[in-house]
Amino acid sequence: MVLKPTSAYVRELKPTLPGPVFEPARSRLLWLPVHLVVIALGIASLATGWVPWVLAGGVSLVLGASFAGLTFLGHETLHGAVVRGRLGRRLVGSICFLPFMIAPRLWIAWHNRVHHGNTQRAGVDPDAYPTLEEYNKSPALRIVTDHLGPGGQRPNGIISLLIGFSIQSAHMLLRAQAHGILPARQQRIALLESGLAAAFWISLAVVIGWPGFLFAYVLPMGVANAIVMGFILTNHSLSPLTEVNDPLLNSLSVTLPRWMEWLTLHFGFHVEHHLFPWMSSRHGRVVRALIVARWPERYQSMPIGRALLSLHRTGRVYKNARTLADMPGGTECATLLPREQDAQRVSVAACVTAPRAVAVALT
DSSP, X not given: OOOOOHHHHHHHHGGGSOGGGGSOXXXXXXXXXXXXXXXXXXHHHHHHTSSXXXXXXXXXXXXXXXXXXXXXXXXXXHTTSSOOOHHHHHHHHHHHTTTTTOOHHHHIIXXXXXXXXXXXXXXXXXXXXXXXXXHHHXXXXXXXXXXXXXXXXXXXXXXXXXXXXXXXXXXXXXXXXTTTSSOHHHHHHHHHHHHHHHHHHHHHHHHHOHHHHIIIIIHHHHHHHHHHHHHHHHHHTTSOOOSSOOHHHHOOEEEOOHHHHHHTTTTTOHHHHHHXXXXXXXXXXXXXXXXHHHOTTTOOEEEHHHHHHHHHHSOSEEEETTEEEETTTTEEEEOEEEOTTOTXXXXXXXXTTOSSOEEEEOO
């Protein structure tokens, strides 16, 4: 299969897209006060005893969903798809990433520049799982991959969903300079910004008490992590490593019911997002139709539930660019690849020791 860089797809698609899709989706900002009101009311209800403790878990679920909703809004905003001005982007991004305590400057460098510019490139993309060589060299990677990451049909893979984004964000903050993501001065500023966010949550814990804080922040963060990581892990971790940044090969879009797509700001249109990151994902369906019309044999998509099941069954170490290995279990599986003979399906090839293949219809 001949790989194409992102620019090759963009050159062909951009002239066919209507001009308004490239304008900032300012109405997305209406989500900001909605989530902030939900969060304020939820925390107040827990702090003042408006709701009985037997219902506190339900409040935590709602708070976690709003934390995740803010994260999706912050992601789109910091790409410039909601507001164009630098100050406006940073301000909205700071508010949206407050639950995860991520400094906007770190996110822009880590996600926008390095991840988008080097998607699934071994040793460069900070979001890619390790190669076999990296795995063998690092005891820390072995622990995380073998015991905390999803895969190998291990139930403890749920840990990555519940705390994965928080752990990754903290790691990137502390190692930003070492990984060449931020220069030393910018990393110090990012540390200060994240420290101020942490001080906000610590202050809240002192004011409402630790039992209330458990339901107002700790449990909601588990919910928010699970929602966000459900997308992050499926967007690339089943895909091959690539030296050429080809989004139709190294990225996967996931589908959800329409109402869930609306609540998550259409984040599942991820192939589309990697082609036009500065475009609001509300236009993902339009971009998808154009991709499928031109490259039906390349476009890859599956329901998010089946993508998560595939993650659970496959390994997380790249034995080579197109083979995922589960090191503790010895199972090897092929990565996702377009099935050029059948324009309507994508599949994960059968694992060497697995009883059956995972093949999912394009929806």
